[in-house]
Amino acid sequence: MKWVLVLMVIxxxxxxxxxxxxxMRQHGEIHDFRPGAIGSAVGMVARNxxxxxxxxxxxxxxxxxxxxxxxxxxxxxxxxxxxAFIPETLLARVLLKxxxxxxxxxxxxxxxxxxxxxxx
Amino acid sequence: MTLTAKTRLFAVLxxxxxxxxxxxxxxxMQQLGGIGNSPVALIAALxxxxxxxxxxxxxxxxxxxxxLLSWADLSYVMPVTAISYVVTAFAGxxxxxxxxxxxxxxxxxxxxxxxxxxxxxxxxxxxxxGKPQ
Numbered sequence: 001m002k003w004v005l006v007l008m009v010i011x012x013x014x015x016x017x018x019x020x021x022x023x024m025r026q027h028g029e030i031h032d033f034r035p036g037a038i039g040s041a042v043g044m045v046a047r048n049x050x051x052x053x054x055x056x057x058x059x060x061x062x063x064x065x066x067x068x069x070x071x072x073x074x075x076x077x078x079x080x081x082x083x084a085f086i087p088e089t090l091l092a093r094v095l096l097k098x099x100x101x102x103x104x105x106x107x108x109x110x111x112x113x114x115x116x117x118x119x120x
Numbered sequence: 121m122t123l124t125a126k127t128r129l130f131a132v133l134x135x136x137x138x139x140x141x142x143x144x145x146x147x148x149m150q151q152l153g154g155i156g157n158s159p160v161a162l163i164a165a166l167x168x169x170x171x172x173x174x175x176x177x178x179x180x181x182x183x184x185x186x187x188l189l190s191w192a193d194l195s196y197v198m199p200v201t202a203i204s205y206v207v208t209a210f211a212g213x214x215x216x217x218x219x220x221x222x223x224x225x226x227x228x229x230x231x232x233x234x235x236x237x238x239x240x241x242x243x244x245x246x247x248x249x250g251k252p253q
Binding site for chain 2 (some may be wrong): 021024027028029030042051058078082089096097099100101103106108111113118120
């Protein structure tokens with residue numbers, strides 16, 4: 001059960017972040033921060049199918065994580081869910097065509113090892 | 121406002137709303153204790169002051185995170201906002217009087233180094249196109 005939840009958290013977080021990035025990129029850079037403009041941007045984004053998929057995936061991720069911390073210690077749940085950084089960086093490179101250079105990979109590596117230590 | 125300044129401002133807002141939102145939510149849920157799995161109990165929990173505050177902050181987190189991703193790379197935003205692990209550790213020490221062990225200090229140094237490394241890359245790959253690096 002524990003590992004099923006870990007897998008669900010990692011997969012749902014990855015899908016959530018990648019689709020959120022796709023949807024927001026499709027929408028374009030937000031540069032108007034007046035209340036009315038934010039309202040219409042939220043309205044537009046809420047109808048974006050990538051963002052809708054992302055929001056559903058984020059909800060799955062949130063509740064799976066909640067369930068995971070109820071049956072496993074935080075020192076296990078937190079670094080395990082941070083492992084989503086690996087598939088996300090890979091997909092950012094392959095699917096989103098981002099310039100992932102050695103500094104981004106090394107940074108992700110340091111962060112992952114660091115999260116394991118912090119969670120102890 | 122330059123794009124770099126805007127990226128930094130939104131990264132800070134994303135990190136703080138995430139850490140504060142999760143802390144308030146956890147505090148509220150702990151005060152409520154076991155609420156079971158019934159949907160009614162879950163909805164009722166939303167009206168607990170700490171839970172409500174946590175949810176509002178997590179909505180702020182969602183909006184600032186989405187705004188940030190409208191111009192910045194996912195492979196930039198994701199590692200940079202990981203500094204929230206460090207902020208959480210310090211918040212635990214400051215507000216809850218938690219002890220920061222040697223292992224945690226090592227972790228804090230490693231995460232900070234990783235975030236600094238990624239933070240030195242350009243936030244958006246699109247800006248790199250056609251520009252000499």
